[in-house]
Amino acid sequence: MKIGPLELSGNIIMPAIAGYTDIGMRALAYRFGAALAFTEMISAKGLVYGSAHTEALLATSDFEPIKCVQLFGSEPEFIYRAVKHEQLQKFDLIDLNFGCPVPKIVSNGDGSALLKDIPRLKEVVAAAVEAAAPRPVTAKMRLGFRLGELVSPLAARAAEEAGAKAVTVHGRTREEYYSGKVDLIGIRETKNAVSIPVFANGDIVDRASLFETAYVTGADGFAVARGAIGRPYIFRELSGERVSPDIPALIKEHFDMLSNVYPDGVAVDMMKKHIAAYAKGARGGKAVKLKAFAAKSKEDIFAAADMLRGDTVA
Ligand SMILES: Cc1cc2nc3c(=O)[nH]c(=O)nc-3n(C[C@H](O)[C@H](O)[C@H](O)COP(=O)(O)O)c2cc1C
Structure with a gap:
């Protein structure tokens, strides 16, 4: 599967x-x-x-074969300048956020608020496409803003017309946040409205939900978010392989990759929520979480990780 000039190794993304x-x-x-x-x-x-906070989020490593950044904003001029920014030149793909439901973002006209203003959404995409060329620009959106509305087919078509090379659709509206069940039919209608690849998104957590999503939406690819938190190995599981990950080793590697770019104290704090997620469903998971949240050093993080040794995380 291709997104613009980029050849992908598969069709499931994070x-x-x-x-x-x-x-x-x-x-x-x-x-x-x-x-x-x-x-x-x-x-x-x-x-x-x-x-400085924004720049800290832009650290990347050679372990990312395709470097993908997501931007949010609703002013074409700022989007253009951001994509042209020196710090964004290392990224191979620029994604635009038209789905964030958080009040602070929406009240600024950003994220899912752009689903209420398709002409502006189109201008934002066009600005990114112009600034990014020849790198591809993609768009990520929800079905619509208000409950029951289906704007994403229009929004996806506008994005395509403005030069976007793929679209990811989360099958909920902004008003729904994360409640209820994802609307796969809405994603299918979006898929049918455009000829660029569409990634279906929402509630994919295992092979059954992946197959249901694929069957109903006919999407070209799939995006897995919450299902990958604390379970980065889900991508291998979704391919049908059985995986028995060494969770403590994963946590330590994860920490080390953070501490390569952030001060140890920052890496420790960043790691706490990840450990809570890695420990989810594990025997003694609660004690691991308590240990992680009290962590002050790399040693504390590693000790929390080791508490998960021998556990088979379901
Ligand atoms: C804690 C959290 C943070 C998120 N942050 C972003 C974000 O920065 N950009 C974005 O496009 N979507 C964001 N999302 C939405 C997810 O990418 C995804 O669309 C949504 O969770 C539905 O997919 P899932 O059911 O696989 O989790 C976030 C979701 C959660 C739960």
């Missing part, structure tokens, strides 16, 4: 997950077979104004 898809999680996702892995969402304005 989309942006704020607070999670850091440099370590992306490397692990790629190792276990994700075809693409995206940075957390990055503010186009924050980048243009030189925010």
Whole structure:
């Protein structure tokens, strides 16, 4: 499967997950077979104004064969300048966020708010496409803003017309947040509205949900977000392989990849929520979480990781 000039190794990707898809999680996702892995969402304005927090999110490594960044913003000029920014030149693919439901983002007109203004969404995509060329631009969106509405076929077509090379559709509206069940028919209608590849997204956690999503939507590819938190090996499982991951080793590697680019204290804090996720469902998981949340050093993180030794994480 191709996205613009990029040849993908498969069709299951890890989309942006704020607070999670850091440099370590992306490397692990790629190792276990994700075809693409995206940075957390990055503010186009924050980048243009030189925010240190924004720049910290842009660290990448050689373990990412295709470097993918996600930007959010609703002003074409800032999107253009962000994509042209020196720090974005190492990225092979630029994704635009038209799905974030968080009030702080939506009240600025960003994220899923753009589903209420398709002409602007189109201008944002066009600005990114112009600035990114020849690198491909993709768009990630929800079905619509309000409950029951289906805007994504229009939005996806607008994105395609503006030059986007693929679209990811989360089968919920903004109003639904993460509640209820994903609407696969809405994703199918979006898929049928465009000729660029469409990645179906929402509630894929195992082979059964993957097959159901594939069958109903007819999508070209699939995006797995929450199912990959604490389970980066899900990408291998989805391919049908049985996996028995060494969880403590994964946690330590994940930490080491963070501490290569962040001060140890920052890496320790970043790792806490990951450990909580790695420990989910494990025997003694609660004690591991408590240990992780109290961690102050690399040694504490490794000790928490070792508490998961011998456990078979289901
Ligand atoms: C904690 C959290 C953070 C997220 N951050 C982003 C983000 O930065 N950009 C984005 O496009 N989507 C973001 N999403 C949405 C996911 O990428 C995905 O569309 C959604 O979770 C549905 O897929 P899933 O059921 O596989 O999790 C986030 C979701 C969660 C739960």
